[in-house]
Amino acid sequence: MPHHIVILTGAGLSAESGLGTFRDKGGLWETNDLAKLATPEGFAEDPARVHAFYNARRDNAARAEPNPAHHALHHLSAQHEGRVTLITQNVDALHERAGSEDVIHMHGALHGALCAACEHRYPAPPQMQASDPCPNCGAPRTRPDIVWFGEIPYQMERIEGALLSADLFVAIGTSGSVYPAAGFVQLARAVGAQTLEINLDPSDVASDFDTATYGPASETVPAWVD
Numbered sequence: 001m002p003h004h005i006v007i008l009t010g011a012g013l014s015a016e017s018g019l020g021t022f023r024d025k026g027g028l029w030e031t032n033d034l035a036k037l038a039t040p041e042g043f044a045e046d047p048a049r050v051h052a053f054y055n056a057r058r059d060n061a062a063r064a065e066p067n068p069a070h071h072a073l074h075h076l077s078a079q080h081e082g083r084v085t086l087i088t089q090n091v092d093a094l095h096e097r098a099g100s101e102d103v104i105h106m107h108g109a110l111h112g113a114l115c116a117a118c119e120h121r122y123p124a125p126p127q128m129q130a131s132d133p134c135p136n137c138g139a140p141r142t143r144p145d146i147v148w149f150g151e152i153p154y155q156m157e158r159i160e161g162a163l164l165s166a167d168l169f170v171a172i173g174t175s176g177s178v179y180p181a182a183g184f185v186q187l188a189r190a191v192g193a194q195t196l197e198i199n200l201d202p203s204d205v206a207s208d209f210d211t212a213t214y215g216p217a218s219e220t221v222p223a224w225v226d
C-alpha cells in the first residue's frame with residue numbers, strides 16, 4: 001500500500017451527478033465563451049453576465065448529489081487517515097457533501113465570494129449581483145471566489161509539497177488540457193511516484209501515466225478503491 005496517495009479530480013468526477021463538464025460534447029466551454037466568462041478581463045467588461053453564469057452553476061451544484069465516485073474517495077481517505085491528499089479542479093462541493101475533509105480546491109469554489117477591492121472572503125449568497133456591497137469594505141466589487149484563466153491557482157505551495165512526497169499520483173475525470181494541473185503527473189513522476197489515470201477515455205496527457213483505467217467514474221473509482 002503506497003504511503004502517500006495524491007489524487008487530482010476534474011469535472012468528469014461530477015458528470016454523473018448531473019454537472020456538465022467543460023470540453024465534452026455539449027460541455028460548458030462549447031456553449032459558453034470562456035474568454036467572456038472565466039477571465040478577469042471578461043468580469044471587468046461585464047460583471048453581471050459573469051455573475052449570471054456562476055449563479056446558474058451555483059444553483060445546479062446545490063441541487064446535485066455526490067455519486068459513488070465521490071463516496072469511494074471519502075472512504076479511501078477515511079481508511080488511510082492522513083495518507084491521502086485530495087486536490088480538485090472542481091468548484092462544486094460534492095467531495096465535501098460525500099464527507100471528504102480538507103479538500104484542496106485549486107480553482108476555488110462556487111460557495112465562496114471574494115471582494116476584488118479588499119480581498120475579503122465570505123460565503124457566497126445563492127444569487128450574487130454586481131452591485132452587492134462587500135460586507136467588510138462596502139465596495140460593490142465582489143466576485144465568485146473562482147480561479148479564472150490567467151490567474152494563479154490556490155494553494156500551489158501545498159500542492160507542490162504533496163506531489164513531491166507522493167508515492168502514487170492518480171488523476172480522475174480530467175482532460176489534462178489546463179495547466180498547471182495537467183503538469184502534476186510529470187512532477188510526481190520526477191520524484192518516482194507511480195502514476196494512474198482513471199477517466200472515461202484517454203486524456204491529453206495519457207502517455208505520461210504508467211497505468212490507466214477507462215470507464216465511468218461511478219464504476220471505476222469504487223472498483224479501484226475496493
Ligand SMILES: CC(C)NC(=O)[C@H](Cc1c[nH]c2ccccc12)NC(=O)[C@H](CCCC/N=C(/NCCC(=O)O)S[C@H]1O[C@H](COP(=O)(O)OP(=O)(O)OC[C@H]2O[C@@H](n3cnc4c(N)ncnc43)[C@H](O)[C@@H]2O)[C@@H](O)[C@H]1O)NC(=O)OCc1ccccc1
Pocket residue numbers: 009010011012013015016021022023024027038089090091107146147148149150151152153156172173174175176177178179180181198199200201202203215216217218
Ligand atoms: C486552455 C489552456 C491551454 N490554458 C491554460 O492552461 C492556462 C494558461 C496556461 C498556463 N500554463 C500553460 C502552459 C501551456 C499552455 C497554457 C498555459 N492556465 C491558466 O490560466 C491557469 C489557471 C487555470 C484555471 C482556470 N479555471 C478553471 N476552472 C475554474 C473556472 C470555472 O470552473 O468556471 S479551469 C477548468 O478547466 C479545467 C479542465 O477541465 P476538466 O476538469 O479536466 O474537465 P474537461 O471537461 O476538460 O474534461 C472532463 C474529462 O472527464 C472525462 N469524463 C467525462 N465524463 C466522465 C465520467 N462519467 N467518468 C469519468 N470521466 C469522465 C472526459 O473524458 C474528459 O477527459 C479544469 O481545471 C477546470 O477547473 N493559471 C496559470 O497558469 O497561472 C500561472 C501559474 C502557473 C503555475 C503556478 C503559478 C502560476
